[in-house]
Amino acid sequence: MTVADEIEKRSAVKKAASSAVSGSNGHSSPAEREAAIARLRTMLLIRRFEERTFYEYTSPRTLPDGTREMKIGGFCHLYSGQEAIAVGCAALFDKSRDYLINGYRCHGHSLALGMNPHTAMAELFGRATGCSKGKGGSMHLFEVSAGNLGGHGIVGAQIPLGLGTAFAQKYRKTGGVTFCFMGDGAINQGTFNEALNLASLYKVPCIYVVENNGVAMGTQVERSSAEKDLAERACGYAMPHWNIDGNDVDTVITEFGKAVDRARSGGGPSYIVANTYRFRGHSMSDPMKYRKMSDGKWSPEVEEAKKHDPILLYSNRLMQAGIISAQQIEAMEAKVNEEVEAAIHQAEADPNPALEDRFNDVLAETYPYQPK
């Protein structure tokens, strides 16, 4: 095969992927309307959870002896503004056979896959009742029974893990797919190159999603990637790669759906750059100076981004389609707020792990180990 043939073939693959028929996410049937409302609700839940997390993180509790103690410790990265991506993924996710693996900005995906907000908040509070028993924290929310294989704290470290879970799905012929999420910062790690090449070489059912919020901690994409079109960063792996609007949940479902169809039918991996915007700082200690003007006011990009708030977009769409009214959204929001308050209240009241528990969950076997 000549090089020209190869290039022709690849561009055909790319076109086929981007024009494939999307999964059904219309609003015609009652079930679809109900699903749309549930998606809006989940987006509202994530937003409220994150904004309340911001408040709890910055509001230390006062102990009986007068000293102050952080409620949430360590690094904490909020998902506000990116909700459509996790919720779109969840709409396609089959918990009986699919896996999701993630970087550290993992609260939103965990809630979207059905994690109880109390379980998530209790983990942030380091409680024994947290999803990871207080041993993981904000960056390491796991719910393996729901296919949620965790947030992972080292940038890019999860990319080969997603390759491995997808390899297992192919090895066992389960028909399952893996969603492997990363931020725009992670694509500059070496693991990105190794894992994407292997994923395509072994044709594993992995959907690599870059959530491009434009800034890796404080370094804008323009300063971190020589190729400004992040979809093109995957052009050397013989897999479909394309950009999508990550703020439009319907678009996310349609475009992720193409990759899911391809992966489930044995076509191999895809690479999607979901373009979005992070409303909060990188982590809790980030004053976002890089988004401020010399006079200290927010730069116009912030106001512009708020116009494309995924929740605003979706609310308006559902209202225009007559699926939900403004009053109903307001009522739903009030319910969600109550749910998050109850989660915080419960997490606050929950116990810390027993000190002896620190020795548990290190190893699965007891030693000396003799096979049966």
Added chain:
Amino acid sequence: MAVMQLREALRSAMTEEMERDENVFLMGEEVAEYNGAYKVSEGMLERFGPDRVIDTPISESGFSGLGVGAAMVGLRPIIEFMSWSFTLVCLDQIVNNAANVRYMSGGQVKIPITFRGGNGIAHQLGATHSHRTESIYARIPGLIVVTPSNSADAKGLLKSSIRCDDPVIFLENEKMLNDKGDVPEGEFTLPLGVADVERQGADVTLISYGRPLDRVVRPAVKALTENENIDVELINLRTLRPLDTQTLLESIKKTNRCVIVDEDWGYCGMGSGILFKLQEPAFDYLDAPIKYVHSDEIPVPYNHHLEEAMMPSVDKIVSAVKEVCYR
């Protein structure tokens, strides 16, 4: 008993475990079509096919992480590294992912994976290819570190490692692969976390593991017995983490003297870690300070004579043993 090369014992262990459990697969550089860089996996592609014996490109982070991900969801990968020295480029996948993910998920996943390959100094490979990685991995909670010193160890320990539900670092040495030894016939496993007292003795406890046992330690024991009339109790550790401290202490209580031998660097080396475990509980039983015979603290030189000179030798071990015996 069957006489096997150490490489044949490894192959036999992998083959039996792959026949026993279809979740076990072998992956690494040149393991399939090339029949193994050191011919450990010779014939396995033919036997198990390309779905279970899988060649990789030179991407240690990629395929070691693949193994961890596959293990998280229940497969039992055997990941072969051509050299443990090359794992310095994928330390994150082993130290952060294989060792920590179970803990950070509150015990929601198991990581039943075996990483194996050649470790340590393997003759004139130069500094970058001669790393003794045992002290890197043996200090990591969440990992099991195993090292065979003969064919029987290789088979029994590798089978147990593959069957174990925890991540195992299995450290071979390229220079040992041709060594022949007896291996019990039929199903044969050895426990992990148990040291082997391979020679009973009354005068001094000699602790070592892996390649130096055959290269210098066993010959030193012979010299001490024949020329110095010193009765050595020789312990082959087999597992470096978790360390079988109990067996070591029982021996020291009997002999009151101890020498540790490895090919690591001394400072923060494997033997230093063993010393940390022993010095306090053994203190009241010792008639002399524990001696640690290790390699010189320099990068491993290429030249044969320089390389030999930096490593523990029969003479260095004999001197150390005589010193703790005040002879």
